[in-house]
Amino acid sequence: MAVALHGWHPGEVAIQRHLGFADAVSDSWPIVARSMPDQHRLFHTSNLNFIPVTAIDKHGRPWASIMAGPGGEIGFVTSPSRQTLSIVASLWDGDPILETVAAWMKDSGIYETDNHLIAGLGIEFSTRRRNKFAGRIDDIHPLGTRIFDLKSINCPKYINVRKLVPFAHARPKIIYQVEHLQPSQRLPQDLVDFILNADTIFVGSIYKSQKSTASQFPSHAGMNARGGLPGFLRVSPSDGRTIVLPDYSGNRFVSSLGNIEATGLVGFTIVSFTTGDVLYMTGTAKNIIGQEALKIMKKHAAITVMQVSGFTFVKDALPLRQQAGTSVERSPYSPKVKYLVEESGEGSSENADYKAVLDSAVQLSENLAVFKFKVPPHKGSKRLEIRPGQAVVLDFMDWIGPPKYQHMSNAKPSLINDDRIRTWTVSSAHEDGEASWFELTMRELKNGAVTGALFDILRQSNTQYGTPITPRKPVVAEVVGITGDFYLRQNNVNALWVAGGIGITPFLSMLSALSTRNRSGGCDSITLALATKEPALMVDLLRPLLAHLASDIRIVIDIFTHVNGFQLPEDITQRESQRLFIHHGRIPAEYWIKTAENKNVLICGPGGFGDSATEGLQAAGVSLERIQREGFY
Template sequence: MPSDGRTVVLPDYSGNRLLTSLGNIEATPLASLSYVDFVTGDILYLTGDARTLVGSEAQAVMPRQNVVSLVTVTGYIFVQDALPVRQRPGTGVERSPYSPPVRLLAEETVSSSSYLDDQITVTLSSIELHSNDLATFTWGTSKPIHILPGQTAILDMTDLVGARQYAHMAAYNPTSVNDDRIRTWTVSSVHLFPEGTKTFSLTMRQKPGGVATGALFSIAHKLAELRPELMKDCRPLNLELKLVGIAGDFILPKSISLGEDTKKMRVSMMWFAGGIGLTPFLSMLKAITRTNTTDDIQWDIVLALSTREPEVLMPLIDAALHGDGTPNLRLVVDVFSANSVPAGVRVRSTDTLNASLVPHNGRISQAYLTGLGDLESRTAYLCGPEPFERSVLEMLAQKGYSKPVIRESFEY
């Protein structure tokens, strides 16, 4: 744990064989751990005092984890060249398909994130289908919540898809073994009122074979076919889920996100979005075009969007610009796609909002970054699939961009 520099936190999950040791820890609160480096052959041996936390105590240490073991290190031995075998040179480490997603400790999460102790539920209120596998689901909340532009909502999908049944192995679907039914999506709506909001929207893509998105899109398609009048008001369905929390630091500067008064300033940014990675930028654009304080801010934003379906995503950007404010905004939307942008697709401009759309054939390139001029004068935001993020980061590094890149990945 970062707070003391000596406590190791071990989350319990199916397949790690830790459960066979939990009883031993209760009877004899001691533990030993061995960490092996298969490249160098070095081994680190740790010994310490151990205890197991369950339920709320465990979640106070690691949110969303019901069982953790803490080992407070009292001694260690580091032995070099101790392992007689080595990882073959040139090979990589393959992640086990049974391993659950990595979770952060409570003290590792950003201050703007909030995991909710009290029971807050969300009820599906409307659905808007943008394409066969892209839709916006709007939810009403049982209590007011606070969401900064760009943050994510964490939902417990158990009441929709059912609780996970215990299985130690699942050869045909190994990820299901440790599926806790918790899902995270970026909020695409904007909520700037100090008292919070009781509604929010999630724009998401259906994941092939996905348990949660599969269930939601099944509902959307059936309603569109059989009960289209319910698409605008889904409340009669009584589809209610638990809201686990609001998280993320992929946000605009906090003074702007919170709608605070700001002095005259110029904000220059470059946003890189890969496909559905556009969603946090939709919320940010809505915040910029709706807040009453942006009269004192000059916005200069370049949005580089890489997509196979510009005809679907571009209308979402245009809709995000229809706020009731008068922002001093210059926005250039560079669309990179193998498919042409339809002639009728455009972005909104007003006297104070200067927006333009520039189509590009292919992918984001070094030549494109060169054409942006002084990259160091802009703050870079990046959201998209891992290969897309890696490609953009490599190009920025090659161009000598030295400022931190604010990132939001799909690995929750």
């Protein structure tokens, strides 16, 4: 059989051009090899408990099948030659490869059609290692696979690491099996939930050659894996059968997308590694790029949309399970989950019409500043409401532009797929209805794309700390949404606020809100425990807020710092209802016993700080029900 070593096939070229990759990968097709190196043969025969493979049904539709060794043990694959893999697989009712096997046996092996194309992906989840192969089934006594090409360069960066072990007690049972889904039918809701909880999907595809180009680009199958955070796959709520798979930055070969571009067909299979349940789906598919994609998936400009035409769901099928007591190590490259425009919640923010325009900025220290944004009114938009302590989600893509392409960035994985969307806690208070402006007290992150660009405005102005500046050029961001349930309630406050460094931000907003509230009866009592490396700066932030607090609001502020010799400024007001104390060192364990009794606790700060505070509070007898932690923005 001819080998596709004469260039990328027309579908691959088309999608590479759509994505702007064509020139970058035009000469990369020689990585497709005619045979397997010995290390790849050893990998498939000695490392793998299962192999996802692409099977073609009698209707020419690709499915992602699962081949596993008996009992889930390693060693079910052998390699008689550098071009052959022999697989002794444990198959179960409902797996699509059974149809291929049955057709072969019926026709005594003379069934030489595209239905006997096969492709597989050797994937080792514990190491993120993976290698692809593709070819034809040569025999089924046992099943043999003749390799005609091997794609040895792959992109493992979105694989979620997990430890899988054999599970010999699987009892497969078909729950759903629909060969042809009718146009009015939806996927059952339990399968929709299954899809939305997935963090891994196996993608089966096929390229069908034309007679005129068959010698140059022979028909072949493809198999790939895609990973992300749970929820990265979305299902259309309106029809319950359209699945949207976001395309993440990879090696730019886009072979699976190229096959889809050429045939409009795809197979998706999802496996639960905790229960062994397997969902097989096949259907029509389309790659959508640019503005048309943004109309479907919020903030993601490259997607594959599948219309399910058939599916099978088998419970307790995979003879492997995630090892008890182990956790999944999420890929640091996986971007945040994006939602469909038609979905409720984050995916279709009610605030998407609002723009935030930078009005002024004040630099407080080398890496801390306050940025004030104005929000121009927008006809038809709902009111922009921000509760004290909530955060705003801003999209700076139009201002900064997309990141330069990188395949890998081990030093900072977040650079890959950076959508320029950031979340900050709002430090100003807005309790009088619509917010026409807001302030962000922001710390610059080392090599931060967005904070770096904002702080560059301050550096270019060359003004002294504390002096407001206005930007020379417009800085405009889209308001994606307002988020967070960590906010000041309307009832009387009896709370312990715990802040680590810039984690003071939501409490600045809450103090500002308390100073403007119309209060009737009751007494607010607050203790603020603040751990900081910048005590003088924090006191300066607190000073004007304390000055405006009503005298019947009782507040104690304990500042913990390692800065030697720091003393409170002599001119700071010390009312009877307000007390500030400086403590040297960390917050001690006994502090929680003295301060947390009968108080609701709010914690905001870096993860390690929040963990330590939570553990100390629990040791002091504070139940988790009384502790609320904020995501650290």
